[in-house]
Amino acid sequence: MGEEETRGLQSVFRQKTPSPFRPYVVLEFAVGAKQPAIEWMISKLQASESSGGADLEVSAVVMTFKKQTVLYIGxxxxxxxxxxxxxxxxxxxxxxxxxxxxxxxMANFKGIEDVDSFLTTAEKQKLILHEMEAVRASDEEDHIPGYDKIKLWTGKSILKKYLSRDIITKMYPLHEPEDLKKLGADWYQIKRIFKEQPIDDIRHYFGEKIALYFAFLGYYTIALIPPAFIGIIYFITSWQSMYREAIFAVFNLIWATIFLEVWKRYCSELSYRWGTIDMVSSTYDEPRANYFGTLGENPVTGKPEPVFPKWKRSFRFYCVTVPIVSVALGIAFYIMLGYFVMQEWADKKYASEKSWVNFSVLYLPTVIYAVLIGIVNSIYRKVAKKLNDWENHRLQSAYDNHLIVKLILFDFVNCFISLFYVAFYIQDMALLRSHLAALLITQQLIGQVQEAMVPFLFLTRRKKQVDASMKKQDALQKVEYFNGEVTEEVQKQAGMESEMEEYNGTMDDYLEMFLQFGYVFLFSSAFPLAALWALINNVTEIRSDAFKMVNIFQRPFAESASNIGAWQVAFELISIMAVMTNCALIGMNPEVRKLLPSDITAVNIVLIFVAVEHIILAIKVAVACLIPDQPKWVEIELAKIAYQSKLALQEKHVHRSESDKEKIDALLKEKSQ
Amino acid sequence: MGEEETRGLQSVFRQKTPSPFRPYVVLEFAVGAKQPAIEWMISKLQASESSGGADLEVSAVVMTFKKQTVLYIGxxxxxxxxxxxxxxxxxxxxxxxxxxxxxxxMANFKGIEDVDSFLTTAEKQKLILHEMEAVRASDEEDHIPGYDKIKLWTGKSILKKYLSRDIITKMYPLHEPEDLKKLGADWYQIKRIFKEQPIDDIRHYFGEKIALYFAFLGYYTIALIPPAFIGIIYFITSWQSMYREAIFAVFNLIWATIFLEVWKRYCSELSYRWGTIDMVSSTYDEPRANYFGTLGENPVTGKPEPVFPKWKRSFRFYCVTVPIVSVALGIAFYIMLGYFVMQEWADKKYASEKSWVNFSVLYLPTVIYAVLIGIVNSIYRKVAKKLNDWENHRLQSAYDNHLIVKLILFDFVNCFISLFYVAFYIQDMALLRSHLAALLITQQLIGQVQEAMVPFLFLTRRKKQVDASMKKQDALQKVEYFNGEVTEEVQKQAGMESEMEEYNGTMDDYLEMFLQFGYVFLFSSAFPLAALWALINNVTEIRSDAFKMVNIFQRPFAESASNIGAWQVAFELISIMAVMTNCALIGMNPEVRKLLPSDITAVNIVLIFVAVEHIILAIKVAVACLIPDQPKWVEIELAKIAYQSKLALQEKHVHRSESDKEKIDALLKEKSQ
Structure with a gap:
């Protein structure tokens, strides 16, 4: 770094950061990032709000030999x-x-006495992120200094531009090693495997969104116990009745609804306890940082913000997204068909002679199928993400929900279409059972192996990280500090966490759970042991997910949430679809048909099962209506809050004094005369 | 009236009512009501709020020869x-x-300059009613003076007791003759038959609840035009395709959903315009005046109110109401069965010979059926009302909804069970068509005749009323006034209105519309002309209902409403049920079956129709989700209100001045040191 540059960086700092300086978030510039861009970002982060900055404390560390600048933000x-x-x-x-x-x-909030710990670290990091993202380009700022080609739009987030154009390569909040160690001990240790998860601590450290994922995973795992228990009984006893499957299926169908409704109650308890229950997205919420459009104003608040016409979004959605997604679903379907054709052909040709060559040819279709689906899936995910960005949803929640729907649709078709094909087109129960078992157990085994490897990976990775940070330690010898020192300890920690994997949100974890839920409930009458497999899988899943959160990933920024959003709807839809599939499966079962009077016509048999399906659906609707979405005490507490704020807003008392009344009378006389 | 009593009544009045005195509500005591009870009521109505009274202006007129006291309240x-x-x-x-x-x-509300007309008469009457009903018995007041046996419970409404024990026989707000004349002219005159109803004026005069009924009736009538139009085309053209019924049914099913969803939007526009849109019943609303229980306190507001445990209500509902209602439904079902058995027997025995005797015997079962159902129905309605009172719902809305469900269930079974029996048990399409047409047209003809008689009845009744008021005029000669004169004109008006019929709420009107909706949509594929009949009926129905509101009934107290409540759900349920009935009807139609390939099995035909049913249901759900319940502009206006009140509650501005910041810093330093 030349002397001129150093002088530039030095001159950027308005005031000395106080010592000791506690950094919360780290920003790493790309190696070789242009100096004016770095300086501009630092000045923006430091500038006062009134001059369009974030008003934060910034310390810069320049690793001279790597030509890399790292910012520590407090x-x-x-x-x-x-x-x-x-x-x-x-x-x-x-x-x-x-x-x-x-x-x-302020004085009336609890814990304000100790102002340093009034806000949790997670909250501080979230607030800093929000303030950094809120720095937006003004009319004159049409490009990033040093990068003439990187244009800025008025009102767009500057930080987001740095990130999307890789001028800033990494941004992560710092872990708190001690809290993390304590959290890990309470959460994933083997001796705690049958204890409840420390949900409140998870929320405290990782925020509501991640805490709700773990709460739901834990809750769902417990809900799997009764079906798994029945599955075991069916497996070990020799009770061979034709009612077997029917009883199990009906129990499962009702159970799924009860489970999803009671979860809503539990979820509302959690979000009440966490103060997020009345968090509803509304027209006057701030748009996503990546939302774009011509500059206009919010119709509610009147504040300037990008405006993007609704018809344009609808046009993009219905005329581009819907056809593309449909084509992708069609491709998945045809690949599945091709697989069955190939398999049939292979079976005919090679199954008769038993040789090693033939055996491997027999498995060839499956392998090709798996590879093809893998390729299509990874392409589809990229396309879905791009389409979702391009649809330009204003609110983060709308953006998330549209992405969830796109991913769910494809994964649903991908995973279940072959089961539907076997169940209702080929109509081969034995094949369905083996196919279902193969899919479920294979996926889970792969998952388990991956997850068993987590600690192993962790160890090797930790070694790498240590090596990397050792190198950086060397670098620390040749480091320049700007605006207050960052302790060597913090730099070492940041160096380590910089090498950790980035956490990509709860989407994939939910998706995995969603598919498992489908396997267990859609065809439960065909394979009652599915719930047991899922249960065993989830017990370890919770702990390995927890281990990953604590040891493998960079700390994610905390996000608020009051419920699991679109996933609730997705699970409910599966549970409704399950009524149809199970009724159809049982209706098609020749064993069950023997139960009915022999003189009954085929048409009437079908009508009976249609009637049963409608009755079960009606029962599910009734159960969903009868279980209130909030426990009584939460409802009363919320009513109290609403009542108190109504009173506060009115600022008046029910028993008005006589003197008040006289005043009113006087006013009225004045007015009417 | 003895001199002593007169002195008593005189002494009750605290202060002279100012002249001119404008009365809004009339209370008529029973002839011969005990004097202490009258005096107590007057003193309660006059007493200040702090001493447990209503603080209203009261004028008493005593008709000496009738021994009747009438109170005029202002x-x-x-x-x-x-x-x-x-x-x-x-x-x-x-x-x-x-x-x-x-x-x-106050000064910031519109129209406050003219304080007399700031509140509409309907609002004033509603407020006076509320204040009168809010006078509750204290601990010491354990009976009504003069009636030792009529016990009062602490905290119960005194006025309600007077009304339920017939000490006060009539209570009605006074009409405003001029406004009413103008409203009538805009509303029901023949030349205005194709014009929109003056909904805002109706709301102004009768309140939101009644206005919403007429808005819905008008809206529903317009929505009947497309199905009626198709019905006419089918009737006059000779197009005899096997698709006929199917096309019509599918159109009707989707149309019903669109209509109900668009109504929600229109309804939210109205209720936004009327300021009732955010009217939600909540745990801290006041309980109904007739709600009883041991005296406890509201868990939200902490105010004293009767408490009735929820388990008791659930017990009464599930263990008493549900069985009784079920038995009633069973009785209706067996009466229907009996009717068909009798009819079959009569047909066999007497239909062969054509004589007058035989002909009348042929109609005997129908007559007996009608009479029996009439009796059962009137008993059931009384029982349902009693059961509903006894269930002791806390909120008026819960009370209304439970009563609606009870009445709907019975009327539904009563009107439709025979149609279901013919359609799906006897499976005779021709009989279904004639039976449906007979039921619909008979009911409507009876209704039309009744309603055509309305003006006639009005004339004879008006004559009676005039006679009665003439008598009262005689009485006016021998009248004693207490506390300010009530003009003779007002007394004449009150005398007239006292003889008018009491309006019983919108329940029966909605029920009539609900049954008609069922006839039109449940079996639309069997009788496409039903919509036309309904349309014709409703065009006159609107005007005759309007005529009754204006000329026949006492003015009802205005009630607020933000939507049509449980009726929305009831109509939606019918529209869902219609999918099943229509798919079944079309599936059973031999004409339609001919369309399908001849080699298709009976089972597959059924499966096709089940699939069609599910697809139509899915379309309906999609339509309901895609049509937002509120128009965009209402949503934005509501968001604006919420945003403004949030700002007001925070009382702060986004761009805080630097001086503010310094203050905070100072405070923080103080705290942290």
């Missing part, structure tokens, strides 16, 4: 509290209810 | 405004949004 308490106020962060009020934090009313 | 403007504030009445704020009226902020 913030003053006052800055964090202002941000908490502006973003409407919920904190516990003196009456033990959550309220949106307010600077003016 | 209120000072200041009293009405205080009541509006306390009950949270919505009025238009200076920003053209509805807000809950607030005395302190």
């Amino acid at each position: 913030a003053k308490n006052s800055r964090l509290l202002t941000a908490a106020d502006m973003t409407g962060l919920s904190k516990i009020y003196k009456d033990n209810h959550y309220r949106e934090f307010s600077i003016e009313d | 209120a000072k403007n200041s009293r009405l405004l205080t009541a509006a504030d306390m009950t949270g009445l919505s009025k238009i704020y200076k920003d053209n949004h509805y807000r809950e009226f607030s005395i302190e902020d």
